[in-house]
Amino acid sequence: MFGLEIGGKNLLETQWQGTLNDYVTAIAWSPTSEILAASSAIGEVRLWMPGAFTALQTSTSESIDSLGFSPDGQFLAAGGQDGQVRIWHLPPDSNNISAELRPTTLSSPHSLWVEKLDWSPIGNQLAFSSGRSVQIWDADLGEVTATLNFAASSVLGIHWRPDGQYLAVCGHRGVKVWNAQNWDDAPYSLDIRAASIAIAWSTDNQYLASGNMDRTLTVLEWNNPDPWVMRGFAGKIRSATWSEPLTPVGAPLLAASCAQSITVWEKQLDESAGWEARVLDLHEGIVQAIAFQPGSFLLASAADDGYLCLWQDAEQVAQILEGATAGFSCLAWHPQGQRRTQGLPLLAAGGQNGELLIWEKAE
Template sequence: MKSSKVKPQEFNLHWRGTLSDYVTAIAWSPSGSTLVASSAAGEVMLWHSGELTTLQAGNGASVDCIAFSQDGQFLAAGGQDGKVKIWRDRTLIATLEHAPAWVDRLAWSPISNQLAFSLGRDVQVWDVDTGKITATLNFDTSSVLGLDWRSDGQYLAIAGYQGAKIWHSQDWNDDPYALIVPSASVAIAWSPDGKYLATGNLDRTITVLEWNNPHPWVMRGFPGKIRQLAWSEAKTQSGAPLLASSSVDGIVVWEQTDKSLSWEGRALTHHTEVIQAIAFQPGSFFLASAAEDGWVCLWHKAKRLAQTLAGAPDSGFSGLAWHPQGQQLAAGGQSGELLIWSKSLRGQGFVSTANASPAADALGSRE
C-alpha cells in the first residue's frame, strides 16, 4: 500500500469586522452557526450569516466572559458591572445582579442548563430551568481565578490561591477535593475525556492530576507564570491527549510517553510577545495560538509552524476560538478587530513555515 503525505491545513480570511474596543471574549454556538464577541466597552455582538449585529450596545462597563449553553439555547455574559445576563433566541430572559462584584469567569454545565460564575471568593451555580441558585461554593483562600466543568458534568473545578478545589455536582454540600499547589493556580482545564485535570500556576509550574490518582505530575522550567492551557480531543498512541501550555511568548506541548507514563515537552517558538490564547482544533492535533505580536500561529500536529495569520497590527490579538467542526477559526484583537478564517479546500500555499525547538527546557515528574 502506498503511503501518502498529508499536507497541513491552510486557512484564508473569510470575514473581518470591528468592535469599538478591546475584544474581551469570543465563542461559537454549539452548532457553529453563530459567533458571539464581547468588548471592554460593554458590547455583545453576534456574527451570523456573514453579518455582525448588536445584542447589547456598549455601556462603558466591560463584558469579560461569554458562553453558550450546551444545547445552544442560552447565551450568558458577565462583566465589570456585576451583572450576569442570559439571552434566549436574542431575548434577554434574566439579569442576575451582583454589584459591586466583578464577574470575570463563567461556564455552562456540559450536560444541563446550569451556569457557574465567579463572585469574588465564591462561585454560584444558577439553574435556568428553575430560575434559582442551586449552589454557592466558597473558595475561601482567594478570589476565583479559573473554573471548568468536567465533560460529564459531574465535577466543577475552581482555581485560585493554593491550587484547585473540585466539587461534585450531585452533592454540592460535600467537601471538595483539594489539589494543593504552593502558590496560586491561574489557569485550569479538564481534558476532554475527563481523565486529567491540569492547572497552570503562578510559580512557573503545571500540575496534572490523573483523576483517582493522588500523585500528580508537576512540570517545571518555564520563564513565567502559565497563562494558558489547552487539551486536544485527539489522543496519542499512549491513549492520552496532548496538553499545550503557554508562558510569556513560548508554547510547550506535553505528550505522555508509553513506557514510563511521564510527560515529555517540546517547545514551539515563533511569537515575540505575550501569548493570549491557545486552542486545539476539534478532533485533531492542529494547534492555534494568538499573541500580542499581532499574529495567529497555526501549528501542524502541534509540532511545526504551518501558517501565520495577521490582522491585529496595532495592539495584537486578545483571544481565539475554533468553530465546533474545525473548519473556521475566529480571533479578536486588542483594538477591537474581529476576524474569521476558513479552511481552504486546496490545502496548499502557506504563508510561512518554521521548525519548533527540538525539546523544551522543562520537566514533568510525579509528586
Template sequence: MLKRHQEARGFSPPAPSATPAPPALFSHLFQQPMNLTSSKNKEFEEHYSGMLAEYVTAIAWSPQGNTLAATSANGEVVLWQDGELTTLQAGNGQSVDCLAFSPDGKFLAVGGQDGRVKIWQEQELIATLENAPAWVDKLAWSHTSNQLAFSLGRYVQVWDADTREVVTTLNFADSSPLSIDWRIDGQYLAIGGNKGIKIWHAQDWDEEPYILNMPTVSVTMAWSPDGKFLASGNMDRSVTVLEWNNPDPWVMRGFPGKIRQLAWSEATTKLGAPILASSSVEGIVVWEKLEDENLGWEARVLTNHVGVINAIAFAPKSFLLASAATDGWLCLWNKAKEVSQILTGVADGFSTLAWHPQGKLIAAGGEKGELIIWAKILRGQGFGRS
C-alpha cells in the same frame, strides 16, 4: 519530562514542590531567534472582518456552529451569523469579560465589570443576575445541563437556566476564583485560585470538595476532554497534571514566567491520551504522555512568537494547534509541532481565539476591536466559503 511528584498518597494530593527540572532546561529554547516560517500551502483564508469599539475580551461559537458571540472592553455583546453582526448589548463603558453558550446552544451568558450576569435565549434577554460590586470575570456552563457557574467575589454561584433559580453558592475562600471548569460528564466542578484547586461533586454540593493543594496560585486550569486529567498552570512557573483517581500529580518547572494558557486536544495519541499545550510569555510547551508511568510526560517547545501569547486552542478532533499573541500573529502549528501558516490582520495584537465546532472556521479578536474569521480552504473546490 514531566514526572509524578513522589510523596505519600492521601485523599488530597500532596503540594507539588521541587521536582528536579532545572530552569535552564527551557530558558535557552525560549530565547531562540524568530522562525520566519512562510506559509507554503495556505490552509485558511479570511472569511469575515469586522470591528468592535474596543479590545475584544472573549469570543465563543455556539455548539451548532451557526453563531459566533463576542464581547468587548467597552461592554458590547454581539452575534455574528452569516456574515452579519447583531448587537445584543451596546457599549456602555463597562467591560464584559466572559461569555459562554449552554451545551444545547439555547442560552448565551455573559459577565463583566458591572457585576451583572446576563442570559439571552436566542436574542431575547431572559435574566439579569445582579451581583455588584463583585466583578464577574469567570463563568462556565455544565456540559450536561443548563447550569451556569460564575465567579462572585471569593465564591462561585451555580444558577439553573431552566428553573431560573440559584442551585448553590460555593465558598472558594482562599481568593477570587481564577478559573472555573466542569468535567465533561457534568459530575464535577473544579475551581482554581490561590493555594490550588477545589473540586465539588455536582450531585452533592454539600459534600466537602476534593482539594489539590499547591504552595502557589493556580492561574489557569482545564479538564481534558475525556475527563481523565486535570491540568493547572501556575504562578510559580510550574504546570501540574492530576490524573483522576490518582492522588499524585505530575509537576514540571523551569518556564520563563507564569503559565497563562492551557489547552487539551480532543484527539488522542496511540496511548489513548490527549496532548496538553501550555503557554508562558511567548513560548509554548506541548506535553505528550509516555507509556512508562515513571517517566510521565515528554515535552517539546514551540517557538515562533515574539509577543505574549494570549490564547491557545486545538482544532476539534485534531492536533492542529492555534496560538494568538500580542505580536499580531495567529500561528497554526501542524500536529502541534511546526508552524504551517501565520494569520494576520490586526493593527496591534490578538487577544483571543476560538475554533468552530467542526474546525472549518477559526475566529479571533484583536486588541483594537477587530473580529476576524478565517475559513478552511476546500481543496479541489476553489476557495472555501463555508
C-alpha cells in the same frame, strides 16, 4: 495580509472581518449553529452570523470579560465588571435576534466583578464567579441552586469536566473540585503553594491541568493522589489546553503558554518517564490564547505580536494568520471541529484594537 503561507498550501482563508469599538475581551461559538458571540472592554456584546453582525448590547463603559453558550445553544451568558450576568434566551430563528431582545440579569452578591463563567456540558447549569465563591444558576428553574465557597481567594478559573460530573475552581493555593451530583459534599483539594490561574480538564475526563503563578504546571490524573509537577518555565502559566484525540499511549497532548512560548507535553509509555516536552518558539509577543482544533492535533496560538500561528500536529508552523494590528487577544475554534467544510466558519479571533476575524477552510 491575512494569511502567510509557510511552505505548502494555506490551511485557512479569511471568510469575514469586522470590528468592535474596543479591545475584544472574549469570543464564543454556539455549539449548535454558525453564531459567534464577541464582547469588548467597553461592554459591547455582538453576534456574528452569516449575513449579519448584530448588537445585543451597546457600550456600557464597563468591560464584559466572559461569554458562553449553553450546550443546546439556547442561552448566551455574559459577565463582567458591573457585577452582573446577562443571559439572553435566543430565538430559534436567527433573523429575530436584535438589540430588542431583553436578557435575564443575575446580580453577583455585593456587585463583585464576574470574571469567569462556564456552562455545564450536559445541561443548562451556569457556574459563574462572585468574589471568593461560585454561583450555580439553573436556566430551566430560573434560580441559583448552589453557592460554592472557594474561601482562599477570588476565583481565578472555572471549568466543568466534559462529562458534567465535576466542577473545578482555581485560585490562591490551588484547585477545588466539586461533585456536581451533590454540591454539599466536601470538595477535593489540589494544593499548590502559589495561585492557580489556568485550569483545564482533558476531553477524556482523565486529567486536570493547573497552570500556576510559581512557574509550574500541575497535572492530576483523576483518582491518582500523586500529581505530576512540570517546572522550568520562564514565568507564570497563562493558559492550558488539551487535544481531543489521544496519542498512541492513550493520553491527549497538553499545551501550555508562558510569556512568548508554548510548551507541548506528551505522556510517555514508560510511567517513570512521565511527560516529555517540546517548546514551540516563534512568537515575539506574549501568547494570549491557545486552543487545539476539536478532533485534531492542529494547535492555534494568538499573541501580542499580531500573529495567529497554526501548528501542525502541535509541532511545526503550517500557516501564520494576521489581521490584528495591535495584537490578538483571544481565539476560538468552532466546536464542530474537523466536520467543518469549506464555506463554513472554522476559527475566530479577536484583536486588541477591536478586530474580529473569521476563517474558513481554504479551497
